[in-house]
């Protein structure tokens with residue numbers, strides 16, 4: 001987090017608030033940059049590490065994507081998908097300006113994943129789904145982990161899924177509040 005300049009990923013009018021613990025609006029229909037603490041909240045239980053092949057669903061501003069790129073280092077790979085065309089263009093510009101040229105950016109419905117680079121060691125969904133999209137579980141390698149907010153009965157829980165050769169076990173980490181997942185699994 002010390003390596004990535006967060007204000008580079010924040011719309012001009014909100015730059016003064018870059019380090020407050022609040023989500024801030026982004027160009028697009030329903031996109032926000034999440035508050036600073038939410039990145040370690042997701043990436044630490046995920047065990048995101050050097051060399052991982054990482055899929056992010058919900059690119060947003062590109063800030064979390066840049067953090068992931070720093071964590072997986074040059075041996076790893078980061079792929080990120082964004083459904084909203086305006087948000088996608090915003091993130092693409094931010095990442096380019098910040099000097100990140102080796103991240104695979106995809107415009108589309110992240111509920112379908114991105115089979116071209118599967119299986120992934122780690123997957124992170126940054127919007128709240130009703131069910132974890134099955135294609136994403138399929139594209140996770142055995143022993144891999146996925147983290148996502150899941151909506152249930154009007155609350156949202158941050159859920160960590162671990163895939164084994166037999167099944168996929170989930171555990172709730174804490175309550176969170178995220179924008180709703182869109183697309184066919186939204």
Ligand SMILES: C[S@@+](CC[C@H](N)C(=O)[O-])C[C@H]1O[C@@H](n2cnc3c(N)ncnc32)[C@H](O)[C@@H]1O
Nearest residue numbers: 031033058060061063064082083110181182183
């Ligand atoms: C909370 S924001 C992501 C914040 C991002 N981590 C950042 O650092 O700015 C959630 C994003 O998920 C996107 N999203 C929602 N449903 C999606 C889907 N099915 N596929 C891809 N992106 C999706 C939204 O458009 C939004 O940009």
